[in-house]
Amino acid sequence: MINQLILWTVENGINMIVYWAFMGLAFVIAFIYNVVNCKHFGVSRPKTIGLTLVGFVVSYVWMCFITWIDTGFQTWGGINIVRIFIWVPIIIWPFCKLFKVDWKTWLDFAGPSTLCLIQGVAHFGCAFAGCCHGYRMDNGLYNPTLHYKTFPIQFIEAFVALAIAFFLFIRHKKRNYRVDGTTYSLMMVLFGSTRFFLEFLRDNKKLFLGLSDLAIHAFVMFIVGIAFYFSIKSYEHKHTKKKKTT
Numbered sequence: 001m002i003n004q005l006i007l008w009t010v011e012n013g014i015n016m017i018v019y020w021a022f023m024g025l026a027f028v029i030a031f032i033y034n035v036v037n038c039k040h041f042g043v044s045r046p047k048t049i050g051l052t053l054v055g056f057v058v059s060y061v062w063m064c065f066i067t068w069i070d071t072g073f074q075t076w077g078g079i080n081i082v083r084i085f086i087w088v089p090i091i092i093w094p095f096c097k098l099f100k101v102d103w104k105t106w107l108d109f110a111g112p113s114t115l116c117l118i119q120g121v122a123h124f125g126c127a128f129a130g131c132c133h134g135y136r137m138d139n140g141l142y143n144p145t146l147h148y149k150t151f152p153i154q155f156i157e158a159f160v161a162l163a164i165a166f167f168l169f170i171r172h173k174k175r176n177y178r179v180d181g182t183t184y185s186l187m188m189v190l191f192g193s194t195r196f197f198l199e200f201l202r203d204n205k206k207l208f209l210g211l212s213d214l215a216i217h218a219f220v221m222f223i224v225g226i227a228f229y230f231s232i233k234s235y236e237h238k239h240t241k242k243k244k245t246t
Contacts, residue, residue: 003142003149006128008200010087010144021120022125027056030117034110040177041109047099052110054095058089072195077224079120082195082217085188086224088115104181109172112187113165119191120162126154135203153201160198164190188225 002020009015031052038048060082066083067075084091089103096103126132130144141152167190168183196226199215206212210220 002127006144007141009128013129016146019125019129022128023122026118026121029121030114033055033113033117035236037109037113040172041105041179042110043101043105045144047101048110051092051095051099051101051106051113053196055088055092055110057112058091058095059084060089062091081115081215082214082221083207085115085217085221086190089228092167102179105179108179109177109183111166111184116161116165116168116187116191120158120160120165123154123158123161132157134201145189151201152161152211156201157195157198160194161191164194180236185225185229185232188221189229192220192222192225196222 006015009242030094034048034052035045038045038112063081066087067080072084077185079207089107092106092111093103096106119197123132127141128144130146132154133143133146137149137151140149141154142148143150162235166186171183172187195218196215199212199218200210202212204212204214206214
């Protein structure tokens with residue numbers, strides 16, 4: 001049924017429109033999530049709206065720049081947020097100062113879910129564009145670019161990203177939305193580790209040892225996430241201990 005739908009969009013010349021529709025929907029859903037969820041973390045809606053929009057724009061420009069470097073200064077643009085996961089906390093820090101929003105609060109409520117929701121929803125559109133595809137598979141998804149069926153890695157990656165977003169949401173509720181700044185690092189650990197292994201199911205250019213550039217990005221994300229998590233926990237422990245002794 002999915003293949004019939006993809007073929008129908010190709011025959012009617014709207015498969016790329018569907019692709020961009022999923023991209024737009026992803027950003028809209030992430031934006032709505034932040035605006036609705038900000039109340040649980042004590043951040044006003046005007047500040048959330050401003051910070052989210054600025055974060056979208058600046059992160060997108062940086063993503064294009066990173067893609068340009070990774071492709072040997074040949075390609076500018078594209079949607080591949082995996083390349084910027086480790087950079088987003090740095091990118092957003094000065095804007096948190098500008099909007100007077102606690103950086104650790106943003107690391108908990110807006111950053112992790114925003115990126116996972118965008119990745120999850122947008123990736124469904126990749127099946128219609130024929131990008132981010134898996135290896136050739138007789139019973140797989142029809143690829144409108146290659147004109148043969150491939151392993152449906154786009155859907156698997158989408159569901160994994162959405163599952164991580166859902167897990168983080170449930171974690172927030174169980175912790176009664178307590179802020180400690182560790183959610184973003186936890187997201188990087190979960191997303192980086194799963195994406196690293198999923199990259200082996202994608203039919204893309206391998207650099208060495210069967211690793212693609214995005215697999216390397218995912219592995220670095222995993223390592224940075226672990227280091228970031230323990231750095232925050234260590235800082236929190238020292239800060240709490242200092243408060244008790246004063």
